[in-house]
Amino acid sequence: MTRFNLASRLKISHLLFYSHLLLVMWLVFTMSYNRYNSEWSTRISHAVELARAVSNPIVDLVSLSASGRNYTNIRLNNALALYASSDRLLFFTVQAQSDFSEHEYSFAWSRELGDAFRTNLTFEDRLAQQIEIEALEQRLNTAGSDDVKLNFLLNRGKELLQRIEEDMGHTKQYCPQFKRITAIDDYYLDEDNAQLLLKQDLRNVAGGEIILSFDATPLLNVKSDIQFQLLKEASLAFLFSLLLIIWATRRIVKPLKNIALQMNRDVKDIDFTGEPEIERKDELGVVVRSLDSLAKKVQLQIVELEKRSAIDSLTGLGSRFLYESVKADFVAQTRRQGKYLGFLICDLDNFKAFNDMYGHPEGDRVLRRAGLTVQSALKRDTDGAYRLGGEEFIVLLQTQSAEDIQQIAVQLCAQLEGLEIEHLGNPGHLVLTLSIGVVCAKGVDLDSNVSMDQIYELADKALYRAKDSGRNAINVVHWKNGKEVINE
Ligand SMILES: Nc1nc2c(ncn2[C@@H]2O[C@H](COP(=O)(O)OP(=O)(O)OP(=O)(O)O)[C@@H](O)[C@H]2O)c(=O)[nH]1
Known part of the structure; x- marks a missing residue:
């Protein structure tokens, strides 16, 4: 009821x-x-x-x-x-x-x-x-x-x-x-x-x-005079009280509306600085100052959390979260600057076998070294390396030519192999190796409909081709005029 x-x-x-x-x-x-x-x-x-x-x-x-x-x-x-x-x-x-x-x-x-x-x-x-x-x-x-x-x-x-x-x-x-x-x-x-x-x-x-x-x-x-006089005084008192009530109501309700408006914004955008309520000496002033301080604490924590969630704790590379937040901008920026976009998916070969043979903690150490190797391949501020999870890394490059991209991929494979980390479960190589699926795209060919997820799919396919070709290999796909051109 x-x-x-x-x-x-x-x-x-x-x-x-x-x-x-x-x-x-x-x-x-x-x-x-x-x-x-x-x-x-x-x-x-x-x-x-x-x-x-x-x-x-x-x-x-x-x-x-x-x-x-x-x-x-x-x-x-x-x-x-x-x-x-x-x-x-x-x-x-x-x-x-x-x-x-x-x-x-x-x-x-x-x-x-x-x-x-x-x-x-x-x-x-x-x-x-x-x-x-x-x-x-x-x-x-x-x-x-x-x-x-x-x-x-x-x-x-x-x-x-x-x-x-x-x-x-x-x-x-x-x-x-x-x-x-x-x-x-x-x-x-x-x-x-x-x-x-x-x-x-x-x-x-x-x-x-x-x-x-x-x-x-x-x-x-x-008697009539008294009545008229009292009516006049009562009307004046009533009018004055009415104005006082309107003023007091506005003084309480308007700040509450302002607070509600602020609190409805994204936490990062909440800012009471400059709002008149923050200077008030009454209870509303206390509430606004408390909310302002709470918002500032939460904003700091968000910044801290973003910082933490932007870095992969095992390898020190960029996290999946960071990758997700930069990928769209990266495509747009490359297009604007007319450079080449290089998209690399790097995957350690037979890593399951490595874990099985040498143990998971050893697998972690190796992953960290592999991460450092990938990181060292980056030369420009605009380049970025990310670990999306598992033993798979993404590298985003902006270069002057497609050859540069291919060259970096080749170097990466060589550098990792050069570490000579024993991996008896990696047939034909017996050391830890890396396979890379590469997508090269010229900025002008990336119209606004092209998304990083499409590019990822192409690179993933290329990675499988590299794995199929015997591992410790790269497979390059060129994106030209909206079409993929496979290059072994
Ligand atoms: N030590 C360690 N192992 C991980 C981590 N993340 C994923 N792995 C392991 O990496 C292995 C990946 O194996 P698969 O995806 O089957 O591929 P693979 O064995 O590397 O074989 P290919 O990719 O075909 O060469 C799995 O056994 C995961 O358990 C991690 O953070 N640390």
Whole structure:
């Protein structure tokens, strides 16, 4: 069952970027939210304190009037001026108990109306007043009455009735607005109606309360200002963090990509010199310097190994590895220089018999001497001798003529025979001898399709012919115009 692992599917750059982005979003959001809450509640507290300070003289006045159930005080000009003195106060409503009677004391004030009015008047109050007026009118019509006093009382009664009717009208008009504010605790910010409602206890003995409504438009404007300011600051913080995240992600991921690019190259070509990461003081700098030092060690070891694998340990001649790495260049170089290419396969005769008769260690010693002999036949830097394995050597020559090649081959056979190493298992010679298969090719005849492997095959065939001819012999093949010309 395959498990879905998101983290393993994401690139490091994505992982770093998204995790930090989420963290920053969360931090910016919570910090902004907390700051907003704290700023906003401070502003509300200030507004409430201000409203309380403004309402205190009104509370004093109303408490005094409620105590004596006096409705005249609250309508005096200086009282109305006091209510109107704060621009923000829109209206207030009072519910209290008189200190000297069972009667309830309630009235309201509205800035819109510019007046205070009783709010607890009923139809019975109006009827009672009408009845009182009618009674006064009857008494006035009765002969012998005190007309002046009765007229005064009648006029006052009528004024009172008019006031009752006006107050009842105002109550009907304004009280629905006031009703919704009766259930507040200490204060309430009504954002829908842009009003700050404040409740204060009255200071008369029987008690009561006043609820005042202040215009909260300026406070709500401040709220928008705070929100805008915080949004601006949060956006800036977010943008800055975003740039920081991108910079940090690039600073980690880019060097990793560079390291991966370098490590994908051939070991010999890995080189961190000049890469900016190598100078870094952080962990990535340490990693890059470690990789650089590792690459340099491996490169040195490769050079050492190549050196070792280029030389045949028994004879000191070039190894098969070296032969394989130079053969193509050798053909191309000979072609370019217009010289003759000489390819010699030299093979000790009846060497198996030598080993059998004189022992393998002796066979090794002889092989070493044969190698030295072959090496001594080389005259130019461009020439090379290789031991591909066993008792077989390859000699590569660049000469001015085909005769030179043939001559070197003849000399080689003679030199080895001249060592006079006893070999009783080599019939007809009784000393160690060498057979050579030779290929001579003129550089111009070697077109780019000709490979060293083709030449090897021809030389190998020539070697067999030399062996067949009785050993201690050479057989030469000339490569001309893409054809082989055998020359015994
Ligand atoms: N001592 C020694 N012998 C080796 C080495 N490499 C190969 N030989 C031996 O060389 C012999 C080569 O034998 P063959 O390939 O049969 O050929 P030959 O006996 O030389 O006969 P011809 O090539 O036909 O003349 C084998 O017996 C190998 O064991 C080596 O490094 N040291």
